[in-house]
Amino acid sequence: MTEISVIAVLDDPVRRRLYDYVSARGDGVSRSEAAQAAGIGRTLAAFHLDRLAEAGLVEVAFARPPGRSGPGAGRPAKLYRRAAAEHHVSVPPRDYRTAAELLAEVVDLTGAEPELQRSARGRGAASGRAARRQAPGQPDDDLVTSALTAQGYQPYRDGDEVRLRNCPFHVLAGNHPPLICGMNLALLEGLLEGAAVPGFSARLDPRPGECCVVLASKNNEH
Amino acid sequence: MSRYHLAQLNIGTARAAADSPEMAGFMAGIVPVNALADAAPGFVWRLQAGDGPGATALRPCGPDIMVNMSVWENLESLRDFVYRSGPHLDYMRRRRAWFHPMAVPYLVLWWVRAGRIPGLDEALSRLDLLRRAGPGPQAFTFRDPYPPPVPAKTAGAHL
Numbered sequence: 443m444t445e446i447s448v449i450a451v452l453d454d455p456v457r458r459r460l461y462d463y464v465s466a467r468g469d470g471v472s473r474s475e476a477a478q479a480a481g482i483g484r485t486l487a488a489f490h491l492d493r494l495a496e497a498g499l500v501e502v503a504f505a506r507p508p509g510r511s512g513p514g515a516g517r518p519a520k521l522y523r524r525a526a527a528e529h530h531v532s533v534p535p536r537d538y539r540t541a542a543e544l545l546a547e548v549v550d551l552t553g554a555e556p557e558l559q560r561s562a563r564g565r566g567a568a569s570g571r572a573a574r575r576q577a578p579g580q581p582d583d584d585l586v587t588s589a590l591t592a593q594g595y596q597p598y599r600d601g602d603e604v605r606l607r608n609c610p611f612h613v614l615a616g617n618h619p620p621l622i623c624g625m626n627l628a629l630l631e632g633l634l635e636g637a638a639v640p641g642f643s644a645r646l647d648p649r650p651g652e653c654c655v656v657l658a659s660k661n662n663e664h
Numbered sequence: 665m666s667r668y669h670l671a672q673l674n675i676g677t678a679r680a681a682a683d684s685p686e687m688a689g690f691m692a693g694i695v696p697v698n699a700l701a702d703a704a705p706g707f708v709w710r711l712q713a714g715d716g717p718g719a720t721a722l723r724p725c726g727p728d729i730m731v732n733m734s735v736w737e738n739l740e741s742l743r744d745f746v747y748r749s750g751p752h753l754d755y756m757r758r759r760r761a762w763f764h765p766m767a768v769p770y771l772v773l774w775w776v777r778a779g780r781i782p783g784l785d786e787a788l789s790r791l792d793l794l795r796r797a798g799p800g801p802q803a804f805t806f807r808d809p810y811p812p813p814v815p816a817k818t819a820g821a822h823l
Contacts, residue, residue, distance in 0.1 A: 553765030623753055
């Protein structure tokens with residue numbers, strides 16, 4: 443399939459809802475869970491999930507639900523998970539990735555990391571201020587979640603912490619980890635500052651397959 | 665069990681003397697980060713010599729250049745520790761405060777027979793090889809890794 447036809451597979455609101463749900467979950471999602479989350483029946487969910495799988499946007503695995511095994515435990519459940527491959531379309535053709543790689547290399551070579559972090563913090567603060575302006579009365583938790591979601595981080599709650607399922611700079615970070623993770627941390631520190639959410643802080647704490655930054659909510663502290 | 669382990673050397677030109685206030689943050693992190701390395705999955709050995717924590721007192725490349733060397737069971741366990749563990753990644757994020765940028769490679773990886781610990785001379789010659797010839801089976805990087813040597817098959821071996 444061409445990149446355009448893969449992305450076109452998402453051009454259906456129900457299918458897009460299903461994809462977004464599967465994508466934001468770290469573990470495998472069953473047909474029933476996805477159907478329920480999207481507010482549709484199982485058969486329709488199965489149809490859409492299979493279209494997504496054919497396009498390579500989601501992957502399928504079979505697993506027994508926890509606690510079941512041996513004969514009589516039933517068929518293993520079909521579970522869907524976001525596929526790792528990236529898909530890009532740009533019209534007219536644009537190649538920001540190559541520029542980003544070159545710029546990252548040069549920052550590494552010249553040691554301009556502190557400047558990069560400063561710039562990133564400033565940009566993060568601007569986006570934090572904008573988020574706050576758009577929703578002045580919104581509770582801090584919701585403001586942070588929606589700002590992170592809008593920027594593609596796919597936040598989820600883990601106890602007192604907010605973890606991030608997706609790294610928006612994934613491949614670039616893989617090639618220049620301390621540089622890009624440092625930039626990312628600065629962006630998010632800036633975001634928290636700009637949004638004026640003093641109860642939150644950000645730090646580096648990678649987990650396999652996730653973004654390296656974790657946000658801690660100090661709301662429960664005295 | 666793999667017949668080869670992964671060795672690494674990295675060097676850095678310190679911005680100031682090890683006991684200066686400028687380097688205090690770096691020196692304060694050495695002991696905890698080394699302890700984490702020792703406990704990390706796949707860790708085999710690290711260089712400890714000279715009158716300071718880890719290898720921080722050694723100056724084989726000149727007065728301002730610090731060295732660090734270790735051996736791991738495989739590339740992934742080293743990569744996980746260096747880039748995917750919170751404390752070390754954070755340490756690296758702050759490196760510009762303590763080390764000058766280097767226009768030539770400052771980190772080299774190579775394979776050693778499991779159980780053998782390479783000497784610092786060997787490590788430095790691997791870095792020199794990387795700088796002269798670029799990544800190859802004898803000296804490589806995380807960006808351009810090479811697999812461990814494959815033992816030659818004996819004649820007449822059945823598939």
